Amino acid sequence: MSHRYTDVDRMILSRWTEVVGLRGAFDELLERMRDVLEDSLAKLAAHAQELGYSCDHDAKNPSFRFWKKEWETKTWKAPGVSLLVKDFAPMAYGRVRDDHPWMYLDIQEAGKIKVKDRLAFGQAIRSALDAPLRAKWEVADAAIEDFAVGVISREIDDAERLRWMSEPQELQRFMLARMDEAQEIVPAVNVAIEQVGRR
Numbered sequence: 001m002s003h004r005y006t007d008v009d010r011m012i013l014s015r016w017t018e019v020v021g022l023r024g025a026f027d028e029l030l031e032r033m034r035d036v037l038e039d040s041l042a043k044l045a046a047h048a049q050e051l052g053y054s055c056d057h058d059a060k061n062p063s064f065r066f067w068k069k070e071w072e073t074k075t076w077k078a079p080g081v082s083l084l085v086k087d088f089a090p091m092a093y094g095r096v097r098d099d100h101p102w103m104y105l106d107i108q109e110a111g112k113i114k115v116k117d118r119l120a121f122g123q124a125i126r127s128a129l130d131a132p133l134r135a136k137w138e139v140a141d142a143a144i145e146d147f148a149v150g151v152i153s154r155e156i157d158d159a160e161r162l163r164w165m166s167e168p169q170e171l172q173r174f175m176l177a178r179m180d181e182a183q184e185i186v187p188a189v190n191v192a193i194e195q196v197g198r199r
Contacts, residue, residue: 033093033165034059040168044175051179054079062089062096064175065106068186070193073112080113081189082106083182084147088171090162099158103178104142104150105185113193121196122148128188137185149185 005013012019038059048055048066054077055066067082088101105125107118115121122144126134129149137149156174164171 030093033089036165036168037062037089037171040171044172047176048179053179061094062086064088066179066182068189070190071113076112078109078112080107080110080115081193082109083178085175085178088156088161088164088174090158090165093165096161098152100152100154101156101161101174102139102150102152103182104139104147105137105189106146107148108146115193115196117196118145121145121192124192124196125149125185125188128191129185133184133188151181 041057041059041064044064045055045057053066053068054072055064057064064085065079065082067079071081072079082105083103084106085101085103087096087098089096107115107122107125110118110121125148126138126144129137134149137151139147139150139152142150153174164174
C-alpha cells in the first residue's frame with residue numbers, strides 16, 4: 001500500500017466538501033432509482049401474470065424471476081425451474097456484476113419438482129430445442145446443471161442500462177421482450193420435465 005497521495009487523491013482532498021456532498025447526493029439518487037425500479041418491476045410482474053407466469057423480483061439486487069405454474073412445487077408453489085433476468089441496471093447499482101443483461105434458465109432448484117439428475121435434465125432441455133434455438137440459447141461458460149440455457153444481451157451496454165433508469169418504460173420494453181423470447185424454450189422445458197423429472 002502506498003503512503004503517498006495520487007493526483008486523484010489530491011484533487012479529492014482539495015474539494016473535500018464538494019465530494020462529500022456529491023457522495024450524499026449519489027446515495028439519495030440510488031434510493032430513488034431503487035424506488036423507480038421497484039415500481040417498474042411491479043408493473044412487469046402484473047404483465048407476467050397476464051402471460052401465465054408467476055414471478056418475483058428484487059429492485060435492490062436487480063433481478064426478475066418468472067416461471068410457469070407447471071414448473072413449481074405442488075405444495076409450496078415455489079419454482080423448481082425459472083427464468084432469471086439479471087444485470088439490467090448500470091454498474092455501481094446494487095450487485096450488478098456483468099457488462100450486459102442476461103437471462104438464464106435456472107434449474108438449480110429442480111430437485112423441488114423431483115428432478116434427481118440436473119445434468120441430464122439440462123441436457124434434455126437442450127436436446128428438445130431445434131438447432132437454431134439451441135445455437136441461440138447455449139451459453140458456453142454456463143454450468144448446464146445450474147443454468148441449462150440462456151441468452152446474453154451483448155448489444156446492451158452500460159450507457160443503455162443507465163438510460164433505462166431515467167426512462168423506465170424502455171426497461172419495461174426490454175423485459176417484456178425477454179418474456180416473449182422465453183416462450184421459445186417453454187415447450188423444451190415441459191418435455192424435459194416429462195422425460196427426466198417427476199418420475
